[in-house]
Amino acid sequence: MTRTMFHATAMALAVAGSTAGADEIRVLNWQGYGTDADWAVAAFTQATGHTVVHEYFNSEQEMLTKLRTNPGAYDVVLINAAFTPQAQAEGLIGPIDTAKIANLADVPADLTGNADLNAGGALHGVPWTWGLTSFAVNTTAFDTLPTSIEVFWDPAHAGKVSIRDDALEAIQFAAIATGQDINDIADLDAVRDKLAALMPQIRTYWGSENDWNQFMAAGDLDVATFWSGSASRSMESGLPVQFIVPEEGAIGWLDGLSIPASSTRTDAAHAFIDWMIDPEFYVRWAAEGAPASANAKAAAALPEDAFNKRVLGDPEVVARVQFQRPVPDETREAYLALWQELKAAQ
Amino acid sequence: MSAALAPRDRLRLLGLLTPAYLWLTVAIFLPLSAMLFFSLLSDVPFGDAPWHVTADNYLAFFQTTTYAKLLWKSIKLGLMVTLACVLVGYPCAYVLAKTIRGRAREALFLLVILPFWSNSLVRIFSWAIVLRGNGVLEVGLNAILPFEVDVNLMFSTPAIVIGLVHSYLPYVILTSYLALQAIDDSLIDAARSMGAGKLTILRRIVLPLSLPGLVAGAVLVFVPVVGSFMEPRILGGRVGTYYGTVIEDQFVAVFNWPLGAALSFILLAVVLLILAVTSPVLRRAQA
Structure with missing residues (x-):
């Protein structure tokens, strides 16, 4: 009797001990972008005892500002590879302890070796997802x-065309169209001439995935630039659209998960990142519409007809992709000035 | 005059004025000063980013023709919307003030104020549903008319004007109504008895006496419309780039608060200038 009592107490203590070691980690990401799915x-x-709290940003600049102004507030942050070198140079993020992320072994070397994610000579962002900025068409119009x-x-298709209201995206899109x-x-x-010629074709600019879906559903558009992950969601929801990677090529982006240098809960943060690149997580997320996973095992686990396997799994398509590198501030400002000038001329 | 006030009266005056001025200081003066400060910085002063005081943001306005071109476009939009509001709102206010009495007036007033009760974003999105090709307006017209019409106003300047007029019309109606109601009916009767025609009465009596209300309404419309950004962005599509949307971009999309703040203050200066230039003209018209 006393023995059982002792055992029960010991077990209760053990449970209490494990929850005491559980941390609350804070994740900074775009809203609705995988990490914050309830399930x-x-x-x-359930698996680790750690709880997760989310905070969101609406632009990369905002994300960087939040990291600068709130040291210690975040444990995991999503950073597009084009911004990782800047975040690393400013000392905002720390190196990843690769030994703590078991699933990293299944991420292909060309992604883990990505020059931008390895800013400062060590891995500072775990390759998480990648995708394309290309375009999608309304299949009923073609x-x-x-x-x-x-x-x-x-x-x-005059008056039935749309591109996103974003200087960098518009100019890189025109760069692809002009073979640069x-x-x-x-x-x-x-690029300027190409965009100037495009302007009269445009019906409206789109700002968000929601905008895009509404314009397409209302029949306002025949063809519009779009992101691959969003396209897979739109097709999943039944819109008559098809994502196209043209022969001229497409813009590629790579998102990584990083750990702020000021994080005090790095063990839990590493565990969360490990879960985020786990095939089990990815297969379920992909069913809801996700970008392509950086984890080869996760990508292989998708069903044959899945968008990310059918369209982005084709090596010939991938060969046409130009991945975005960091853009210096002066270049960004020049692009913005050009884009505003083009818009103001309308 | 204040020198003639007894100390007790002065105290009472202070008590009555303090809440309003305190509120103005906290709610308007402080944030505006912060923005003025921002507009003179080289970078957003968050975190460790280095910054210094500079006039570059104001100079940026003059370095390209983009901003000036958009500001002129916004001012034209402001004039268009104000004119439409006056043309629609003033007659309406006249009828409400001088012709209709009793319950009918209350009901009509309610209809005028109704737009204020809904969120502005909801109003604009409902316009998007109406104006869109194959939208409510087109389907409705085709159901009534014997011939087919193609109404697709969405993503055009008329769509922006319609949306803005709807949002700001109540200001003109309310201010004009108050001014018109204050006109003594016997003045109009006297003019009529002396043989003045309807137009003469309007031109010589009603319009001059109600001008302060009409001008107040027009200013209330013009100023926010010049800086408007949400309506042009949602209803304007490709042609919806205005001075206000560029300022919004600086704050939201590219995170260049200093430039956004500088552009806002240039707008404020230009609007104040316009009001300063036009007010003597209007005062003379009234006299």
Whole structure:
């Protein structure tokens, strides 16, 4: 009897001890971007005892500002690889302890070796997802699907075209249309002319995925630039759209999960990142519409007809992708000035 | 005059004025000063980013033609919307003040104020549903008219004007109504008895006497419309880039608060200038 009592007490103590070691980690990400899915957070809490609180940003600049102004407030932050070097140089994020992330072994070397994620000579962002910025068409407006980006300039679709209201995206899009390197645009005048010719074709700009879906559903648009992850969600929801990676190429982006240098709960943060690149997490997320996973095992676990396997799993498509590199502030400002000038001329 | 006030009266005056001025200081003066300060910085002073005081943000306005072009476009939009509001609102206010009495007036007033009760974003999105091709307006018109019409105003300047007029019309109606109601009916009767025509009465009596209300309403419309950004962005599509949307971009999209603040103060200065130039003209018209 006393023995059982003793055992019960010991067990209760052990349980109490393990919960005392449980941390509350704070994740900084875009809203609705995978890490904050209820089921994912619940599964993580059940497996590790750590709880997860989210905070959101609306632009990369805002994310950087939040990291600068609130040291110690965040434990995991999503950073686009094009911004990782800046965050690292400012001392905002610390190196990743690769030994603590078991699933990292399944991430291909070309992603873990990405120059931007390895800013400062060590891995500072765990490759999480990647995707494309290309375009999607309303399939009811086309008999045969276009294969060239020139469809945006096709008079047959005048007034039925949209691109996102974003300077960098618009200019890199035009760089692809003019056959240039998106990370080193040599002929900005060609880009300007190409965009100026595109303007009269445009019905409206889109700002968010929600905008895009509404405009497409209302029949306002035939063709519009779009993100691959969003396209998979729109197709999943039944919109008659198809994502196209034209022969001219597409803009690629890579998102990494980093740990702020000021984080005090790094063990829990590493555990969360490990769960985020786990195939089990990814397969379920992909069913709801997710970008492509950086984890090869996770990508392979998708069903054959899944968007990310069908479209982005094709090596020929991937070969056409130009991945975004960091953009210096002066270049960004020049792009913004050009974009505003083009918009103001309307 | 205040020198003639007894100390007790002065105290009472202070008690009555303090809450309002305290509120103005806290709610307007402080944030505005903070923005003025921001507008003179080289970078947002958050975290460790280095910054210094500079006039570059104000100079940026003059370094390209983009901002000036957009400001002029916004002022034209402001004039258009104000004119439409006056043309629609003033007759309405006249009828409400001089013709209709009793319950009917209350009911009509309610209809005028109704737009104020709904969120502005909801109003604009409902306009988007109406103006869109194959939207409520087009379907409705085609159901009534014997011939097919193609109404697709969405993403055009008329769509922006319609949305803005709807949002700001009540200001003109309310201010004009108050001014019109204050006009003594016997003045109009006297003019009529002396043989003045309807137009003469309007031009010589009603309009001059109600001008302060009309001008107040017009200013209340013009100032926010010049800086408007949400309506042009949602209803304007490709042509919806205005001075206000560029300021919004600086704050929201590119996180350049100093430039956004500087552009806002330039707008404020230009609007004040316009009001300063037009007020003597209007005062003369009234006299």
